Amino acid sequence: MILDDFLVFDDHGLYCRYGDFYLDPQQPVQHAVISHAHADHAVAGNRQVYCTPATARFMQLRYSKNAGGQFHLYKWHQSFTIGAVKIFFIPAGHILGSAQVVMHYEGITYLYTGDYKLQPDSTCEPIEWIKADVLITESTFGNPAIKHPDPVEEIKKLKEIESNILLGAYGLGKAQRLIKLISEYAPNKKVLVHHRIAPINTIYEQLGYAVGNYQMYNRKLMKTQDEYVYLVPPFTFDSYLRATGVKRIFASGWKNLQVNQQDTLFISDHADWDNILYTVEQVSPKQIWTLHGDGSHLKSYFDNQLTVKALN
Incomplete structure (x- = not known):
């Protein structure tokens, strides 16, 4: 059974009570699972940090001794457990080392995308797909009017x-x-x-x-x-x-x-509307949970087909 409260926001960020850890917390916590090293996802000062080796390198460069108390580094598909939740990382295609977080609990698979992109990029690992019961997707550009150019x-x-x-x-x-x-x-x-x-x-x-x-x-x-x-x-x-x-x-x-109309450079490292729909197709979730943006367009699009709810 999908648990509606498997992930909830509190004062520190997105919390999983069943494993007692946070995903990309906004304030330092005891157990932090970090999807990637951008500052809005990876804060300094967490006591136990779970991430990819590349993410650790970037955090240590940015924060030096304050990067975190102890780093636990995992390769792609290498499983680990926090509390009662089994976890592993797959590539998100956002930047080097960026990970989607796959979480298994009581027979249900929850997939947290973090930030992700589908466009080709030879400077990072390409995005990987996995089937999941719940897709927890960023919706930064979750609007049908937004389509990123080549x-x-x-x-x-x-x-x-x-x-x-x-x-x-x-x-x-x-x-x-x-x-x-x-x-x-x-x-x-x-x-x-x-x-x-x-x-x-x-x-x-x-x-x-x-x-x-x-x-x-x-x-x-x-x-x-x-x-x-x-x-x-x-x-x-x-x-x-x-x-x-x-x-x-x-x-x-x-x-x-864009600072002038004559010389724009629309290059994004996030999924646009069509990319999000393609992700849903690849993951085949029973429910979609949105965050980091407006999920209302997805809710309207999948009306009467899938449960879509906004976490933020």
Whole structure:
């Protein structure tokens, strides 16, 4: 029997009382199962952390000694148990090391996707599918009006821009994907990276994922020709609000983060509406639980077919 209270939100985040653990808690807890290393899913200070090796590396880089008390690292499909719940990880395709969390309890399988994407990305493990009774899916872009364009066609836009480019992107995951895409599909552009992005690239490379061609930012280089793309994290991008002599572009799936109408770069690391529907088809759940977004469109779409409820 599916338990309606298998996962509930409390002051610390998404809690499983049957295993006494949290999924991607928002505040430090005793037992934290972490899907991936983005800061909105992986906070510092948890006492027992369960995650993939790549996620641990990124958390330790970001938080240093405060990353967590003890890390328990698991390869794909390697089972472990917390309380009475059997758990294993499968790839989510979001960033390197990002995991979906498969949970078995009393004959029922619950699948927590974390953040995930279906678009091809050679800088991380491709998403994997498994059948589950309950699909707990992010619905960041769970709207029929949102359909992500082909990232290759998006990146090719950069080839036609005849000026240096200040390219804003999240430093973990999105930046490495962009470097690889630019190297392959806009090779006339030379990528410079911010000093905060370089250590993340190093971890990717140490784990066997080449991110493409890049070099460290040097102010003098940007003054010599019009073929450079300076890749920076959001806080640096915002500080260059009045930068001259460069074209400012921010890579995101969100329209409100596009900084000008002439040069948009819609590249998202999340599932869009069609991708979510395809995920439901692959997982074949009896129920869908949504979070991280508006689940009302899914509820309407599956009316009288599947139970859909919002956790947040």
